[in-house]
Amino acid sequence: MAIGPRLDLRHAQSLVMTPQLRQAIKLLQSSNLEVIAFVEEELERNPLLERDERPDGPPADAHAGREPAAPPPAPADSFESSTAAALPPEGDAPLDIRDWSNVYDDEAPRGGRADFDEDARGIEALAAERPRSLREELGEQLRLTFADPMDRMIGAQLIALLDAAGRLPAPDAAIAAALGCAEARVARIRARMQRFEPVGMFCRSLGECLAVQLAERDRLDPAMAALLRNLEMLARRDMRGLMRACGVDAEDLADMVAELRRLDPKPGAGFDAVPAPSLVPDVLMRPAPIRSGEAGEWLLELNPETLPRVLVNRGFHARALVAASREERAFLSERFQAANWLVKSLEQRANTILKVAAEIVRRQDGFFRHGVAHLRPLILRDVAEAVEMHESTVSRVTANKYIATPRGNFELKYFFTTAIGGTGGETFSAEAIRHRIRSMVAAETPDDILSDDAIVAALRREGVDIARRTVAKYREALRIPSSVQRKREKAVPA
Template sequence: MKPGLSLRVSQHLTLTPQLQQSIRLLRLSTLELGQEVEQMLADNPFLERNPDEASREEFGLAQADTPPPEEPYADWAAPVSSTSSADSSQATLTEAEQGNSDSSSTEVLDWEGDGSVDMAPDDSEWGGDAPACSRGTDEEMDVSATDLAHGHESLAAFLHRQTVGLRLSPEDKAALYFLIESLNEDGYLEDSLESLAQGLAGEEHSDDIEELLHHFTVALHLLQTLEPTGVGARHLAECLTLQLAALAAHPAPAIPPETIALALRICQQPLEGLARRDVRRLAQTCGATEEQTRAAMALIARLEPRPGRPFISVERNAIIPDVLVRRMGHGQAGHQFSVQLNPEVMPRLRIHDIYAGALRGRRQDEGHQALQQRLQEARWFIKNIQQRFDTILRVSQAIVERQKNFFVHGELAMRPLVLRDIADELGLHESTISRVITAKYMATPQGTYELKYFFGSGLGTDSGGNASSTAVRALIKQFIAAENPAKPLSDNQLAEMLKEQGIECARRTVAKYREGLKIPTATLRKTL
């Protein structure tokens, strides 16, 4: 084979560090973004929080390439506008994801950007309309959901408080403490006493297992006498039995004792029959009439299958929306909506003026280049965060415009919407839209929803149009809510009712939507 030289020209996509960071920030949730900001503040000395308010009319993303002010160390400001978006800031991200870049240069491995050492006025501050944290005289009246969650008493703390007055030996007290700490959040003891004793004693002290097992048995009996009733159960049947036994010891006047006794016998049977509501078989097994069995099953249905439910922390259920949608006006004018970013989730950052000024007066050497790169990194971080929220705002505005009927009439008015519709309208790639709508939330007059909620496929109609799958789910839920509890609608009947509305929906699709709504089958919905 004869060696030779050849020259070939080709195009390839180059992802610079700032572009990679922009893509990564776009897919982060609000919580993850806050963690990223805290990490950057700890790592980069040129980045700091800005506690002051900024004028939002002075600067914006459009001034990103304007020359810096002549005064050294002047305050730079670039809050994002909640009513406008900058299409130019999206060009780099869009071209990178669509593969339309025609650059043939080598890969950039630093944060030098275009090579300039000066930066636009808009990289010193961002998030101008986020109010500073203030401590007024009414502080006790303004309690967040997180503060309430932190002040919520846990199940273990509630049980430990009940054991203070018990007279127990040190061994039994320690065993009871161990069992309380071994409960799951629902109040169940998932591990058997034998496994707990073996794990605590270890292989080297196997002779102590019997003694530990005795203390655990005594402690379990004490634990199951504490409130809430049913705590310490090892399975559902035992949990229901504990509650029925407590009810039998102190019966209510409206509940006959024979109903409680029958309910106890039902709980001793396999729970599959109770789950299927097989009244006839349970009546034959327990030696009772079907009417008595229905009354006992109704009593069981009123019990608490998860005793620890009231003590579960609510912090994880607190959602802070990224976008706020408000109705403007009333009547016909009320069909207009304003879309803006939530200032509570917008970080307010700026370049540290003193450090940046000290770097300008430093002589050019190897250390200067390293610090200049960190300064450029801080500037790109601020700009990428601003671009992230601008993209979220643009996508949210497009969603509100497409789904305006939903914000007026609710779920039944939802229209089919796919990623390509928004991507084509905004000139972005579908992957960008996918990153934006994931783990981002919108507060609307209808409630708070994830942006992904507004997207859904369409089902064919008799008129030749499409009906949103979200609207079909809402229609199914409406049919089931209005059904006769004694004769609930089957999936076939629901499919026929949708067909009468002009929507072609197969029975399997109806079953899938019903299961997605967490609605049980017709057999389980039937009243006793």
């Protein structure tokens, strides 16, 4: 055997993911906000890309100098005479990002106001009124309550130490040592500031917070004080133990618990909370007009608010190539290809979302017509086979995508649920079973609390073959207490 270097030729196949392919996959699984942010970055980076600011449905002469628009994406397959997906007419197409049709010559007339009308309001009227923060509200009450500068300084320190819930975790002794004053003075000022609006601030525990609010309402009697000392028993729903500790009967305890529920356990949480961003659905769904003798259909379209509208400036690209150097030509060619790739990827993403959503709506038609009890078992492979895509593609499409339906906004992944077998060979959706368990528990009476075994027996009478441990898992996922805890809770209505 000869030992030495050799040169061999071999043929092999391998899958190479280009940066453009990776970016297209990332766009597919990104939410509409992430896609808009990415397009904004591309608009700043690529001089051949421009935002399409034309209004929907422009007049015919507004397209002078531009290539004719391509037809909108083809509607998804019809839903076997029960559901249909459609896009708006060409003039109202929600997606103006097509491969070659949305390139234009920038010498074409641009839109704008012909009368040069401007807003005549003053700048003070344009600025939105900023709501006052919690510390600003407390600071104003501090200045109106205390006249002594030292008291105001102590109060300002207490306001600065508040947490998001309105609690004051630092002890009076530590605050007094830091400010060089008497601890009794800090305690006196803190007790007075606890009556500031909202009442119950500057407390160190939940019990103290509730006690301050009850004292403000003149409801802090010995029985209520005993209830506040035994809040852990209330958390365990040990109503019989609470009746013994407070020395009251069931009716009085129910009134006391109802009084506690009307209080605010975190009085400072509602001031500076950032409002949750509104959910913008990617797909809009509405019922189609009902034809005589036929079942109603569904119409699906992409939400135009979630579709970035960009154009490729072909005229600028052609003029720039005339006087460009070799390096500049290479740069322009690369940017031109990137711009065309972006509009093509956005169009493909939109069509894929619409196609997958249409198949989901077709399969879950019973849910949209009759509710969650009619939700069918569905897995990614079922949709992937129907739309002729890979399961990973369907998984990316349904991630962070929402659909607006007559029953509310839902994430597309919500409609994928595992199957639970039935006694007669039929399968049931796990989400529908969870909904059934919630309904059964909600319909309980204090004298008839259902155990997990009783729930299993009731479901099996309805044809669902389910194990007790599965019922317990679903119940815990729904945050439903055990039958023992529910019996304690419903023994004393509150």
